[in-house]
Structures are given as structure tokens and as C-alpha cells.
Amino acid sequence: MRRVLFLALVVLIVGGAPSVLFAQAGSEDLVFINDNPPFEAANASMGAWIKDRIGIGFVPESYPDLSTYQTTLRQSLLSSNTAPDFFKWWSNFRIKPLVDEGLLEDVSDIWAEGVKSGVWPKTVSGEVTFKGKQYAIPYHYSHWGVIYNKKVFQELGITIPKTWDQFIAACEKIKASDRAPICMTLEGRWQSTLWWSEVIMKTDADLYLGLVSGKIKFSDPAALKAMEKWVALSKYYPKDMTLPWMETYPNVVSGKYAMTLLGDWLFTSMAAIGADLDTDIGWFPVPSITPKGNGFVLEISPIAIPKNSPNKERTKKLFREWMTLDGQKQWVKTFSESSPAGGGLVPDKAVYQSIKNAGLFGTKVRYMPRWYEAVPVPLCEYTMDKFAEVMLDSSKLKQVMKDIDDYRAKMK
Amino acid sequence: MDKVKPYLFLLPALLFVGFFLVYPAFMTFSVSFTEWNGINVSKMVGFDNFRFLFSDPAFWKSFYNTIFWVVGSLVFPVTLGLFAALMLYSLPGERLFKVIIFMPYALSGVVIAIVWSYMYKFEGAINTILAGFIDKRHLQPWLQIVPINTLAMIITYGWRMTGTNMVLFSVGMLAIPDEPIEAARIEGASYFQILRKVIIPMLASTTAVVVVMAIINSLNIFDIIWIMTQGGPYRSSATLGVNMYFESFLNFNFGHGAANATVLSVIVMAASVFYIRVIFKKREIGS
Amino acid sequence: MQKNTKLGPAKIALLLLAIVLVAAWIFPLWNVAVSSTKSLPGYANSKPWAFARGENPIVQFGKNVQRAIQGSQRGNGIRPALFNSLLYSVTGSVIAIACAALAAFSLACLRVRGRFFFFLLLFSGTVFPLQVYLIPLFTLFQKTNLYDTKIALILVYIAICIPFCVFLLRNWFLDVPLEIYEATKIDGASDLQAFRLIFVPLSKAPFAALFLFQFTWIWNDYIFGTTFARSGTTRSIMALLAAQQNMYSSMGTPAILASAIFVSIPTLFLVIFFRNTFFKGMALQFSGSSK
Numbered sequence: 001m002r003r004v005l006f007l008a009l010v011v012l013i014v015g016g017a018p019s020v021l022f023a024q025a026g027s028e029d030l031v032f033i034n035d036n037p038p039f040e041a042a043n044a045s046m047g048a049w050i051k052d053r054i055g056i057g058f059v060p061e062s063y064p065d066l067s068t069y070q071t072t073l074r075q076s077l078l079s080s081n082t083a084p085d086f087f088k089w090w091s092n093f094r095i096k097p098l099v100d101e102g103l104l105e106d107v108s109d110i111w112a113e114g115v116k117s118g119v120w121p122k123t124v125s126g127e128v129t130f131k132g133k134q135y136a137i138p139y140h141y142s143h144w145g146v147i148y149n150k151k152v153f154q155e156l157g158i159t160i161p162k163t164w165d166q167f168i169a170a171c172e173k174i175k176a177s178d179r180a181p182i183c184m185t186l187e188g189r190w191q192s193t194l195w196w197s198e199v200i201m202k203t204d205a206d207l208y209l210g211l212v213s214g215k216i217k218f219s220d221p222a223a224l225k226a227m228e229k230w231v232a233l234s235k236y237y238p239k240d241m242t243l244p245w246m247e248t249y250p251n252v253v254s255g256k257y258a259m260t261l262l263g264d265w266l267f268t269s270m271a272a273i274g275a276d277l278d279t280d281i282g283w284f285p286v287p288s289i290t291p292k293g294n295g296f297v298l299e300i301s302p303i304a305i306p307k308n309s310p311n312k313e314r315t316k317k318l319f320r321e322w323m324t325l326d327g328q329k330q331w332v333k334t335f336s337e338s339s340p341a342g343g344g345l346v347p348d349k350a351v352y353q354s355i356k357n358a359g360l361f362g363t364k365v366r367y368m369p370r371w372y373e374a375v376p377v378p379l380c381e382y383t384m385d386k387f388a389e390v391m392l393d394s395s396k397l398k399q400v401m402k403d404i405d406d407y408r409a410k411m412k
Numbered sequence: 413m414d415k416v417k418p419y420l421f422l423l424p425a426l427l428f429v430g431f432f433l434v435y436p437a438f439m440t441f442s443v444s445f446t447e448w449n450g451i452n453v454s455k456m457v458g459f460d461n462f463r464f465l466f467s468d469p470a471f472w473k474s475f476y477n478t479i480f481w482v483v484g485s486l487v488f489p490v491t492l493g494l495f496a497a498l499m500l501y502s503l504p505g506e507r508l509f510k511v512i513i514f515m516p517y518a519l520s521g522v523v524i525a526i527v528w529s530y531m532y533k534f535e536g537a538i539n540t541i542l543a544g545f546i547d548k549r550h551l552q553p554w555l556q557i558v559p560i561n562t563l564a565m566i567i568t569y570g571w572r573m574t575g576t577n578m579v580l581f582s583v584g585m586l587a588i589p590d591e592p593i594e595a596a597r598i599e600g601a602s603y604f605q606i607l608r609k610v611i612i613p614m615l616a617s618t619t620a621v622v623v624v625m626a627i628i629n630s631l632n633i634f635d636i637i638w639i640m641t642q643g644g645p646y647r648s649s650a651t652l653g654v655n656m657y658f659e660s661f662l663n664f665n666f667g668h669g670a671a672n673a674t675v676l677s678v679i680v681m682a683a684s685v686f687y688i689r690v691i692f693k694k695r696e697i698g699s
Numbered sequence: 700m701q702k703n704t705k706l707g708p709a710k711i712a713l714l715l716l717a718i719v720l721v722a723a724w725i726f727p728l729w730n731v732a733v734s735s736t737k738s739l740p741g742y743a744n745s746k747p748w749a750f751a752r753g754e755n756p757i758v759q760f761g762k763n764v765q766r767a768i769q770g771s772q773r774g775n776g777i778r779p780a781l782f783n784s785l786l787y788s789v790t791g792s793v794i795a796i797a798c799a800a801l802a803a804f805s806l807a808c809l810r811v812r813g814r815f816f817f818f819l820l821l822f823s824g825t826v827f828p829l830q831v832y833l834i835p836l837f838t839l840f841q842k843t844n845l846y847d848t849k850i851a852l853i854l855v856y857i858a859i860c861i862p863f864c865v866f867l868l869r870n871w872f873l874d875v876p877l878e879i880y881e882a883t884k885i886d887g888a889s890d891l892q893a894f895r896l897i898f899v900p901l902s903k904a905p906f907a908a909l910f911l912f913q914f915t916w917i918w919n920d921y922i923f924g925t926t927f928a929r930s931g932t933t934r935s936i937m938a939l940l941a942a943q944q945n946m947y948s949s950m951g952t953p954a955i956l957a958s959a960i961f962v963s964i965p966t967l968f969l970v971i972f973f974r975n976t977f978f979k980g981m982a983l984q985f986s987g988s989s990k
Contacts, residue, residue, distance in 0.1 A: 240534030240553035421805035432858035436835035502702035520919030
């Protein structure tokens, strides 16, 4: 009996193996690699829509784990055997190493068409432009602002704050009602950069840009002074900042926390757990602290085509279709995010309209790069941890900022 | 042909291990002397990576944490394992008790990290219980407080490993001969005296195995820490293994990561050498 | 050491202590089990170890498991991952044990020259942290076009399981009385025949134990599964569980906990019902182990 089993096993492995074991996900549709399993349905639907239009479709394949995704995707770009048709990435310094090693396809012509046809404003491509050429097109396009629970505000009689002092007063009122005014967790580490960058760019947008480029030191007196307002926010965070992100935003929906600062991609997740985007959730921009603080975070996560992509020409055609006005309208509808194309497209809910009404799609807005992408990766990872240290112990502010300066100086 | 045949028996195992384990270990070792981010052409930089490492506060923090873990896993899972084995020995229901304590062995690091993270939350089970004993104001989200977070994770690890140690000690106890114990009892020794003077010394070789295995396993810990705190907050709970992952897969500095892995490997090898000599001393056929 | 099962007062005290210890051990699992039977609002409004009021735990658990299965979307769902993990765990263990048995036989019985060195080489696989293998193996698979294939993972799992199996089987073979081996030689049997006809049949117990150990290890592996597998067709079950904790996920805690229980059922089953085989196997790590 044992011999039979053993033989069966051998047959299974040797005979059945090649097709099963060596099979990689193959299909005549293009394959879109990303790290967002929850968005698979939206991606698949978009792929089907484009296939209807031009006969070329795509299917999503999602990695679960952020650092695994980033590592293995980078490596996979090196050869045409492993490179994906196209993939989702982050902009600016996160994509720069890929551009520097010549691993991405130049898509400037697709952008040029978009700008010439009037669909795309010229200002939007900055985060994917290197030495005058573009290497990716937008996938996520998010404005960042305060997402709040309307019922909590109504109950406490709070109106949308238009100045920083009003914002702090609102936080005090919410705190007094035994809720956490500002949603926060340190579990993914990136969250520590959110309010730090927001406070600085609302104090002085040029100060933020100076810190990004390194022209201004972190321990510069003006910078430290601006950061004091950031440190002052620490008392409005929840006591438990170890919760996984997935457990925190439901608390905004339930009213346990009142507000959170994030990109508008959060609305989809909130709707998925039952929030009504017209009546339960609202949005307002973070108020400026001084008139010079007129920066707004614009997050663009792009999709790019590897130079080693197996179906380059077809993928480029796909990108072209995605960038058309119809394509963007469909994308906005499917993905429930906004797009700057065609003067600013937003999904049909009140909460998105607030973003448009705040004038954030205008061409005169000072867009700021998100800290996560704005500086070289090791520095960014270092600051994520250091900011968390200050959030947990505000007396460390001066020392930590000096440490960051030293680290930056040591970096090549 | 006769001379070659014995080596043929070794061949399959050697091929697998050589190709997929030994060769990659050498590659990592050699990467520690280069500057490489995975996609560029690597450049030899001699001992620069090691120099960086030894001057990096995050490295030293992870080094001390690693020592904390080794000591912790000797104090907690090993002694509790011994205690459980002694206590349960010939107790009614021994089998059932042993299975329950051993059960976490079946769970993966991911599941264990998830289970315990939920217990350590500020509103989790641990605090709900503690609230009955201590002032509510002292309660904290434990995974956020340094250095209690490492201690909390060691407790989690202990929950996982105590069962294994207990079983090993139990096996050792079965092998203890009755005569010395009988003799001591006849001479009027109390239970604790018998324990100290007879039982524990006779468990020496078992203890050696358990201790060295505990040291090696605790040096290599990764998934529990990574999933519970990512080595945070601000790298305060990272160990050498976590630090290596950080440098390689978050900063994409494989040179630093490989240097880190090399340092860790040297420490683990030093701990294992003793173990290997002990277990290889076994008499062999024909010798 | 003799077992004295008389029930004196000291024993009763120990029994109570043991009950407390065991209760503390079950407590975390109890929390998870109970939490996985709650709906999201029920979870938010109840103590961790108590059932949610007004909810049917069994129905809700079923709902959570369903959510966990669906939550993995579009064909990259739980069924392929379960199949993959089963495939890896079974083939990885069986082939590793086979290779290890051959190697252990030669190290224990065949007086190979340099056997300490070979043993050291094979044993080194258990010593190093797994991260040491990640990047080189990734590059290797990429260059040989084996990245993200089932065969790549199977090969890696076989390799990582061999060292411990060699160690255990060598101990076991060394305990076989010398006379038996000599007898086969006198009868004119070749080494391979001695191995097949004598040593293998004698080794049912350690083979079973090793199969359980390695199956559990491979089933529970996270780090290799996430690094070397990208698509749903290759991914293991623990990688899938980790995916459900993803940042954009809207599954909710109870569903995740239900999922965690669900994926642990096979190995829990093995540990509970084959505990004696596990325990006997662990005994094999010692020289002069009781037989």
C-alpha cells in the first residue's frame, strides 16, 4: 500500500507537475500588479471596461504585504521574465531609484497628448517627472484633509473650523466629551508624518519645501517653532496608538474618534463598513495657521510600465485609454476617487463635493508632495520613527530634530 | 564503486541544502561587503557596512534587545517548562494538561501575534483583567511602552514555547532511574531535597539541549516581533533579526542588511558550536 | 522515574495549580474564539471574553468565516491558498524525509569519510536566521525563471526541512543495534537493501513524527511564502491571512480572528490527535533516548 502511495506521489509530481507547478499566472489580459487586495473588484471592473473599448483589458494581482511588495517588485523589474505588464508604485523619491536605473518606460508622449487636448492640467505631472520626462500616470489621486464624523460635530454644536484656533477649540470640546478628537495610530509607522507635515505646510509652505529639499535644517528655530503646534496636538490623539490601521477608521465612523487626517481614498473603506458618505461623513481642509501656510498635500500614486514589460505596446495603449476624459470619468466612478482631469472629476457624494468646493482642483493651489515620497527613502523611514518618538514624549523634540539633521548629513 | 556508494546516499540531501541554504548564506555574507540596493550594480565597499552598523544607535538597541530576549526566553519559557513538567508528572489528567500547554505549537507566528496583539490593546483582555487589581490610571497600551513592549512579547513567546520545553523535560524525567530517588527517600530526604540533589542533576543533559535550543530560537525570532510591533515604536523593540529585515526590505540597503545578518549568524554559530559537539559525541556503529 | 499516582493533599494543591495554569493557557484562544463569533458592532460593545448579547454566536461565526473567505476576492481566494499550503506541506515533508533518511543512514552506518563535516554542513541549515536566505534565493529564482512558481517553494521547503530530519534520523539509526546491520552484511545484502529492507521499516515512528513536525512548520510558514510567491495561484495560507490585515482592508477584527482560527484547524487537529507521535518524536533529539 505504501509503495502505491509513494508511486502516486511521484506520478503527481513528475507527471502533473509541469503544468501545475511551473504555471505562472498567465492570461491574454494584461496583468496589473499592486499591493491593494481590497481594491481588486474595482480594478477588475476597470479592466473589463477598457477591454470593451479597445480590446485590451487587464486583471489585478495583489500582494498583501507592503514591504514584500516593494522588495520583490523592484527585483522583478530587472528581467522580462519576471517584470509585470504594469504596476502600482509611489511617486517622487520612491520611484526615483527605478527611473535612475532605467527600469521604467518613458510615457511623456501620453502626458503630452493629455495636456494638449486640455484634459489634463500641466501642474499635475510634477511627481512623476524626472529630467523633464514622465515615467508614470496617476492611479490614486488624493487630496488630503480632515475627514470628520458629522453626528459628533452636530451633537457638540461644532461648526467647521476656518482658523487654527477654531480647530483647537473644536478639539478641546471633543476631548471634553470623552472622545478622541484626532484618530491616530503608530502601527504602520507612516502615520507619524501626517500631522507633522500638515502643521508645517499650514504655517509656511516654503518652510515645508525647505525641509523637503534639505535647505532648511530640522533644528532651525523657525522650524522648531512651527513644530511646537504639532507637538501640542499630542493630547488629542487616542491613548492606544498600537491599533492596526484597519481598526482605527471604523472608530471615526462610529464616533469614538471625531476626526482623521487622510486622503480621500478613505471614503471607499468607510462606505464599505456602512458609512453614508452624504450624511455621516464630512470633509474640510486643515485651516492655515498663518497666511503663508497655504500648502495642500496632493497624493499621486502612479502606475508605471517597466522597460522589461512583456507587452509594452499594448500596455501603452491601455494607459492612453485610461488617460482620456472618458477613461477618467469611468475610473472616478469605479474607484470612487477624484481626478484632476477635465477640470476636476469627483464621485457623486456630498463629501467629495466638499473637496471640490474648497477649490482644491484649481490651478492656483500650492500642491505639496506628501512626506512619504518627498524625501529619500532612508531619511523618510528614519523620520517616521523619530516623529513617533516625539509624539510619545514631547520633551524629546529638540534632541530628535538634531538627530535627524545628523542623519541627513551622514546620508550620501 | 564501493567507495563512492556511501556518498551517493548523501547526495540528494547535500544538493538541496547546498544549493538552497549554504550557497545563499555565502551570497549574503559576500553582499555584506558591497553597496547594493537590489537594482543597481553592486559596488565593493570593504568593511564600510560594518563600520556603519557599529556606529548606528538602532543596531546597538537591537543588539541589547536581542540579549534581553535570550535572557527572557531562558528565564520564562525554559523554567516554566521545567516547572510544568515537574508539576504535571503523575498528576491525574496529566495528558490533558500537557496537550493544552503544548497546543500553541500548532499555531503559526502570524496567528499567535494576532491573538496576543488583541489581548494587549488598551481595551483588550489584559487590561480588562488588570483593571480589577490596579488603578485604572496605570493602565497603558502595553505594546507602546518601552521596554514593557519587549517584555510583553516575551510573554507571548513563552506562551508558545513553554509546551515544547515541558515535553522535552518530561521525556528526560522518564529516563531518570528509580534507585537514587528511592535511596534518598529511605534516607529521609524531603521532596525538595530530592528535587535539588537528584532529579535536577539527572536532567542535566536534557537541560543542556533545551537551553541551547532556546538560545538559538530566541536569537532568530522574527515574525512575532514584526507583526506585533514592527520593531517599534521607533525601533525600540527591534532585535538583530528585525533590524536586518528593516535595513534590507524597508531601506533597500542590502549591504547593511547583509552585514547585520552576518553579525547575527556569527552569534548564533557560536551558540550552536557547543550544542553540535555535545550531540555529535554519540557513539557510532563500529566505533 | 516512577510515577506515584496517589492522591495526597500535596497532589490536590498541585492539581488546583495545574488547573489555573491551564486556564491561563487557554485564555488567549478563548478570547479569539469568542471574538470571532461576534459581529463588528457586537465586538465593539462587549468584553473580550464574553459573547455579544443578542447575537447567535454560531450563525455569526459562520458569517465571519464567509466574510473571511470572500474578503480575499476574485479567485485569489482561500481555496487556492489552502490547496497550495497542503501541496507544499505534504510534498515538502515527504521528500525531505526521504532525502534525510538516505543521508542519515550514510552518516550513522556507512562510516563515510568526513562525516562530521557533512553533518555540520547539513545541520547549518537549522542554525541561521531565515532572512539570510531571502535575497539570494529571490535572485536565484528570478534568474532561473522559477519565481512565483509552486516548484520554487517546494524546493525551498524541502531544503529547509532536511537538516532537522537528518539530525533526528541519525540519532535514531545510531540506536539500531550493531548486530542487525552486521547480519545484513553477512547475508550479502548491499547497503541499499539493508536500508530499504531493515532500517526503513524500523523507522515508522520517527518518520511519522517528522512528517508531523515538518507539515506543521511548512503550513505555518509566513516568511518564505510571502517573499517567493506573488500571485494567488502560488500563495500559501499564512500569506493570505496576513493579506487580510492589509491597510485598505475593511474586513473587521472578528472576521480576521475567524480567519485565524480557520487556517489553524489542520495543525491544531494534528497536534491534538497525534500528540503522542509528536512527543515521541521530540524524545528522539536525545542520545540514548528511551525505546
